Amino acid sequence: MSTTTRGVILGRFMPPHNGHRYLIDFGRHIADELTVFLCSLPPDPIPGTLRLQWMQEIFPTVRLVHITEENPNANKNQPGATAIWARALAEHMPHGVDYVFASEHYGFDLARELGARFVPVDPSRSLFPVSATAVRAAPMTYWDYLPEPVRPFFVRRVCIAGADVRRRVALGRALSQHFKTIYSGDYARFWQDHMDRPPQEADLPLLMRAQAASEGALARQADRLLFVTTDPTQLALQWRVQHGEAADRLAAERQGGYDLYLIMEGSAGSDPDGLASRYRSMIPTDANVVTIPVPGDPNDPDDHIGLALEPACAAVEELLRAQ
Structure with a gap:
């Protein structure tokens, strides 16, 4: 027995x-x-x-x-x-x-x-x-009761959009410090800094997958919020301007919407290539979008980030209150 x-x-x-x-x-x-x-x-x-x-x-x-x-x-x-x-x-x-x-x-x-x-x-x-x-x-x-594998399903993702990637990263870093969480940086810039050649057209699909992979991996470690300073769509649009390659199809293959979009809007002439306006036209019509004015010197990514931080924090706080 x-x-x-x-x-x-x-x-x-x-x-x-x-x-x-x-x-x-x-x-x-x-x-x-x-x-x-x-x-x-x-x-x-x-x-x-x-x-x-x-x-x-x-x-x-x-x-x-x-x-x-x-x-x-x-x-x-x-x-x-x-x-x-x-x-x-x-x-x-x-x-x-x-x-x-x-x-x-x-x-x-x-x-x-x-x-x-x-x-x-x-x-x-x-x-x-x-x-x-x-x-x-x-x-x-009830965030603290969630096991790590479950957290990406509930984490609130905030996408920061704008023509200047340096300013996007600066705002993402400031927001992550304020809310004691983490942010996803610009993988393409990291790639260029560590490779012995500039990216080519054939690299774009991998760079986009790597950008999405970075976000997915960080979502498991984020504390309620994950700030995304470059998503695959912005990466594709940026590539189109910088390298003259048509990336419209790849830009349209979005990885999914975000809980909040913070659109960084600079002074007149700060978006000569129309990146920000083009990206905004691709955001779903029912998305939660907040425009963040960013005055100051466009050559200094940290200039006036403090002024942009206050309205950005207010928008994120409202997102958290809405659960």
Whole structure:
């Protein structure tokens, strides 16, 4: 007779948070084998496949079962729903279930249907006062409860646009210092500084992918906000002006919108190539756009950044208040 004990956890993990981490780690310390069932449906606000990827990264050694079948009778408010869920779980547990771990009372009825023992885990949520519903409603408030793989989904991305990349970077650096987070710089300038030749037309697709990769990698380390001083679209438009190559198609292949666009607007004549106005015409019409006046010497990227910082901070604060 096997002495191996087996436990199960059932949830939507939409998204997984530190309360879930405690629940699963708790179960792993009691059961010899733990199976976590992730349930998702197509209309869910966070795709089930993405949640599965998160769970696989956060819990690489836990057995995960993704349940995607829709059964209206399995709604927890329907009579007999618990028995339906018990049968669905039992199909994946040929050796039976010894423990059901949950922070909610449904775990008691589910354990009874499975012939297992119910082990409540922080039912009052006094250890981790958070829920997935609360995270979705106010992710900035519950930011500290989000595991690193989940954070890029909720991080607020602020794109800084303007004709002068030096000023964009200067404002991005100042904003990241003010809000105690990080910013994504201009990868093309970094590339040119470290290669033994100037970029060529064939390099543009790689540079654009690298710019997007930099943003994606930094999003995992950002604290609620990520300031982007060059996005792939600005990079393509800038290339078109500086190198005389038609980059319209690549410029149109946007990596996606941002939560806020800060458009740096200099004095007359500060955008002779029309980069800023052209970029602005490509921003989605329903986007959150704020114009930031930037007077001063165009040859000095740090000149009057202090004046631009105040309205920029106000726009970002408003973004955070809106959650």
